[in-house]
Amino acid sequence: MSTEPPEAGSQELAARPAGGTPLRDTRVPHMPFAWVSPLLAGAAAALVLRIAFGGLPGQRYSAMLGSFVFLAPAVCGAVTVYMAERIKRRGWGYYVCVPWVSTALFVLGTLLVYIEGIICAIVIVPLFxxxxxxxGLAMGIVCRITHWPKPALYGFAVLPLVLGAIEPHWPNPDQISRTSRTLFIAAPAERVWHELNDARDIRPSEVGDAWAYRIGVPMPVAGVTEDTPEGRVRKVQWQKNVHFEEIVTEWRPLQRVSWRYRFSPDSFPAGALDDHVVIGGHYFDLRDSAYTLTPREGGTELRIDVSWRVSTRFNWYADRVAQFLLGDFSEHILRFYKARSESAAAVA
Structure with missing residues (x-):
């Protein structure tokens, strides 16, 4: 019985005639830097898919579809392993670990050709x-136990294109989540209340350590509550000309203020955020926030509550990312109000 590995699985031995003399050597010839060619091939295949998935949010071939998010990196890993197996047999560790490099190259390529933003790139790398x-593991198994790795690879490549055309007809599930943080501030409630409703000239050094801002979300510049004909509205400005409104829904002076977010078509100028995941968009939205002030001995306890919506095929992942980023943001914004309130109280 022949124990030779299948066609695309290893260094193929030449076909032999009855006399046992090799007819020809079909191995892929050794080339300098051959180890990098499978990585580049995998990254290039996924990059082609990313270009194909350039549709608008909610439409066919959007980059936020599950058919792209799950299958494009899988194609990247499959092509990497297939090309590597054409050179020589690889181990199980190669199948699992080396696709990490090719997917990283793929993400880097999307940044270099300006079809992806830094925020999405950083957030999606672990899932990719x-x-x-x-x-890569699936292709490695195919190469080891079958004689048709090439047809399998074609199937890998076509599947996201087929699903990308029909997936938008299926409704996205909505998931509503909330986070809460609390911090003690050594300042009276009057001082804290004032800072909540009149935050001006916010410096990057006051909030810049939050992870959301580290990965590219514009930093806040001001947030000021104003009386308008429709009621109290907190007007917010961020860097990169981002602006939106927070409609006050509860107003108990020195005790509690809450608001819902209102975004206009020009709230986020082009390039301010990754265009297909803007806040208030098809896949993600901030719903409301609330601050609660509780007098304590020597100061005030300030609590923030934030809720949001994610609507994707991978809510289990997107919501955890939102939990981390918004939880971290909540901690840093509380520290901002603490620093400002305590500083103003000390001056007074």
Missing amino acids: SVMGSLG
Whole structure:
């Protein structure tokens, strides 16, 4: 019985005639830097898919569809392993780990050609790495136990294109979540209340350590509550000309203020955020926030509550990212109000 590995699985031995003399050597010739060619091939294949998935949010071939988010990195890993197996047999560790590099190259390529923003790139890399490993492992198994790795690879590549055309007809599930943080401030409630409703000239050094701002979300510049004909409205400005309104829904002076967010078509200028995941958009929205002030001995306890919506095929992942980023943001914004309130109280 022949124990030779299948066609695309290893260094193929030449076909032999009855006399046992090799007819020809079909191995892929060794080339300098051959180890990098599978990585580049995998990254290039996924990049082609990203270009194909350039549709608008909620439409066919949007980059936020599950058919792209799950399958593009899987194709990247599958192509990487297939090309590597054409050179020589690889181990299981290669199937799992090397696709991490090719998916990272893929993400880097999307940044270099300006079809992806830095925020999405950073956020999606962990999920892409896992899916790349699964695609590489699947192709490794195909190469070891079958004689048709090339048809399998074609199937890998076509599947996201087929699903990308029909997936928008399926409704996205909505998931509503909330986070809460509390901090003690050594200042009276009057001082804290004032800072909540009249935050001006916010410096990057006051909030810049939050992870959301580290990965590219514009930093806040001001947030001021004003009386308008429709009621109290907190007007917010961020860097990069981002602006939006917070409609006050509860107003108990020195005790509690809450608001819902209102975004206009020009709230986020082009390039301010990644265009397909803007706040208030098809896939993500901030719903409301509230601050509660509780007098304590020596100061005030300030609590923030924030709720949001995610609507994707991968809510289990997107919501955890939102939990981390918004939880971290909440902690830093409380520290901002603490620093300002305590500083103003000390001056007074």
